[in-house]
Amino acid sequence: MRKLQMVLMALAILFCAVPVFAEGGSTAVDLAPIGIGLGMAIAAGLCGLGQGKATASAAESLARNPGARAGIMLFLILGLAFIESLTLFTLATIFAKIK
Numbered sequence: 001m002r003k004l005q006m007v008l009m010a011l012a013i014l015f016c017a018v019p020v021f022a023e024g025g026s027t028a029v030d031l032a033p034i035g036i037g038l039g040m041a042i043a044a045g046l047c048g049l050g051q052g053k054a055t056a057s058a059a060e061s062l063a064r065n066p067g068a069r070a071g072i073m074l075f076l077i078l079g080l081a082f083i084e085s086l087t088l089f090t091l092a093t094i095f096a097k098i099k
Contacts, residue, residue, distance in 0.1 A: 036094050043090035050083045 058076040062069060 032098070036098070040090060040094060043087045047083055047087040051080055054079050054083065 054076060058072055061072050065072075
C-alpha cells in the first residue's frame with residue numbers, strides 16, 4: 001500500500017508540473033503512436049489475464065467433474081472467443097483512428 005501511495009504522489013506532482021512546460025515555444029509533438037501502443041498493450045495484457053483465468057477455471061472444473069467436459073469446453077471456447085474479440089475491437093478502433 002505504501003508503494004502505491006508513493007507512485008500516486010509522484011504522478012500528482014508530475015501532473016501539477018505540466019503547466020510549467022506549456023508556456024514554451026510551439027513545438028508540436030505527435031503522441032498518437034505512444035497512445036496507440038499503450039492502448040494496445042493494455043488491451044492485450046488484460047485479454048491475456050482474462051484468458052488465463054478462464055482456462056484455469058475450466059481446468060479446475062474439469063478436474064472436479066470430468067463428465068461435464070462437453071458443456072465446459074463449449075462455454076470455454078465461446079468465452080475465449082469473446083475475450084479475444086475485445087482485443088480485436090481495440091485493434092480495429094486504433095486502425096480507424098490512424099490517418
